[in-house]
Amino acid sequence: MITAILVEDHEIYRLGLKTAFATNYPDIEIVAEAETGTEFFSLLKVKNADIVLLDIVLPDMSGVEIARRLKKEKPEMKILVISTEDTEEIIKELVEIGIDGFVSKREGGVKTIAEAILSIMRGLEYFGKDIASILYRVYVSKKRTTDDKVEFSDKEMEIIELCSKGLQSKQIADRLGLSPRTIEAHKTRIFHKLGINNTVEMVQYAMKNGIIRV
Numbered sequence: 001m002i003t004a005i006l007v008e009d010h011e012i013y014r015l016g017l018k019t020a021f022a023t024n025y026p027d028i029e030i031v032a033e034a035e036t037g038t039e040f041f042s043l044l045k046v047k048n049a050d051i052v053l054l055d056i057v058l059p060d061m062s063g064v065e066i067a068r069r070l071k072k073e074k075p076e077m078k079i080l081v082i083s084t085e086d087t088e089e090i091i092k093e094l095v096e097i098g099i100d101g102f103v104s105k106r107e108g109g110v111k112t113i114a115e116a117i118l119s120i121m122r123g124l125e126y127f128g129k130d131i132a133s134i135l136y137r138v139y140v141s142k143k144r145t146t147d148d149k150v151e152f153s154d155k156e157m158e159i160i161e162l163c164s165k166g167l168q169s170k171q172i173a174d175r176l177g178l179s180p181r182t183i184e185a186h187k188t189r190i191f192h193k194l195g196i197n198n199t200v201e202m203v204q205y206a207m208k209n210g211i212i213r214v
Contacts, residue, residue: 005051
């Protein structure tokens with residue numbers, strides 16, 4: 001059972017998501033809800049969960065502020081942001097904080113949110129099917145300390161390109177006839193070559209250096 005805390009100030013949205021999970025995804029349980037950041041951090045004193053489902057716009061503090069504080073206080077708790085706030089500034093901050101996933105409310109229904117949760121709890125990242133357009137908006141060059149050109153194998157190039165289209169590891173594995181574990185191993189080697197930690201930075205690097213184009 002995957003347990004989640006939902007931080008969302010719209011009661012109808014909370015009720016709809018909780019009901020949908022109970023009906024269609026019984027392995028995901030929303031064990032607590034909070035309307036504000038203050039209420040959420042009070043909840044954490046008595047309630048634990050595997051993942052927090054976090055909106056950005058809340059009455060007392062932003063989801064960005066909550067994510068930053070949560071990473072310091074409970075780094076083991078996964079963070080999935082579910083919001084319509086996908087501006088360049090917001091996404092840049094969230095990626096730097098180290099969130100585990102982002103689903104736009106405009107693009108993602110309950111099925112997408114459930115898929116994101118399951119992926120994250122398997123140790124993967126999830127940034128939604130619209131990842132390419134989001135990355136284009138948040139594209140900020142990451143300065144490198146070396147001028148050496150990074151070389152990628154043909155398979156690594158394929159994986160970078162498919163990641164830029166928003167495909168998750170399982171989807172890439174199905175398309176290339178490989179296992180998800182093998183895809184993750186390839187991505188880890190790419191991360192090591194670039195000195196980065198996540199798929200978002202990998203795609204940003206590829207866009208900056210003309211490896212891929214959106």
